[in-house]
């Protein structure tokens with residue numbers, strides 16, 4: 001008797017703390033394959049609230065009970081997919097000491113995950129809120145994770161337990177990102193991870209697959225039901241904005257997620273003719289620039305032309321610039337700073353630049369409601385004279401605008417992917433609940449017949 005089930009312990013009806021687990025049972029043995037253990041960026045990470053940043057650990061614990069092996073596939077190194085891994089390592093040793101745990105990730109993800117984990121560790125070591133508190137995991141837990149990690153490559157089959165093989169697939173999205181295909185008990189299952197098909201010059205995009213039948217697909221739904229502006233239009237728009245700011249002697253800030261967005265923007269600016277010497281990169285994005293530089297393929301995937309990796313140099317901009325600004329000098333530069341939602345170093349830059357008309361800020365990424373980027377954007381739309389950023393009142397003189405860039409598949413691209421897979425069911429995850437509901441309204445009562453399932457956090461489905 002063979003049985004399969006799937007549990008959704010995070011990243012359900014929202015973006016954050018992604019964690020989905022599959023159980024495969026036969027002959028009295030139960031084996032688990034988990035996809036991602038992320039943290040939720042919309043919850044404050046403090047000694048009082050940290051557990052809320054994680055997936056439903058109680059539900060996950062019950063799901064893991066009586067299992068023999070647990071293979072954890074990490075799709076990519078973003079915080080909401082990999083952030084919870086070292087804590088999981090500590091937790092699982094206490095909760096299920098007999099369970100044999102192995103992590104699967106690409107070499108690129110292994111390198112980039114270190115940057116994500118370092119940041120959480122810095123918060124626990126240096127953050128004011130954590131001064132009196134015990135860190136939730138230590139260097140030792142990271143070491144244990146690494147010692148149980150198997151580096152995997154897209155396009156290769158991996159047997160994880162009797163009757164179940166995994167095949168990682170390139171997912172586009174960011175460097176090292178994979179989707180996961182399963183061959184399980186003679187059925188196909190697909191988990192998209194975060195996926196993109198768009199043309200990115202230095203990352204291989206995902207491919208549309210064609211399978212005769214898929215038992216079910218767990219699909220991200222970030223841009224469900226939405227078309228996206230063409231990337232080339234957004235790039236040209238950004239290039240113009242940068243040139244205008246430089247011409248009037250101002251500084252243009254691009255707050256950027258440190259992993260991938262900062263590198264994609266840098267490459268985009270250079271391609272638009274902005275001189276590399278005018279681009280300064282600040283914060284942890286510099287470290288990621290170095291990893292990209294080391295690990296990128298030698299040639300442009302689309303054109304075969306050798307990649308100009310020197311674009312990803314990364315320089316320490318801050319010292320010089322803050323000094324010169326104090327002296328009242330202007331600084332015609334483009335600054336790509338870590339903190340896509342205007343946290344961290346990007347916020348320091350924003351506070352320094354906002355009071356001067358010559359400067360500009362271009363918001364370019366996803367920001368949750370109430371995040372500093374969202375607060376700033378709303379203030380600008382209302383035409384306010386100033387904005388409150390973390391308790392500081394900052395005059396709103398610089399030009400602030402938003403462009404739409406996404407490293408996720410558009411709505412039509414997702415639909416094309418599903419069509420090729422021919423699934424019995426499409427389980428929608430990693431998306432805004434209201435967006436998913438709006439989309440399903442189109443199908444009305446037939447949403448279920450069309451195969452759509454929208455799991456809730458903690459729900460387990462027997463298949």
Ligand SMILES: [Zn+2]
Pocket residue numbers: 076078081173194
């Ligand atoms: Zn991602």
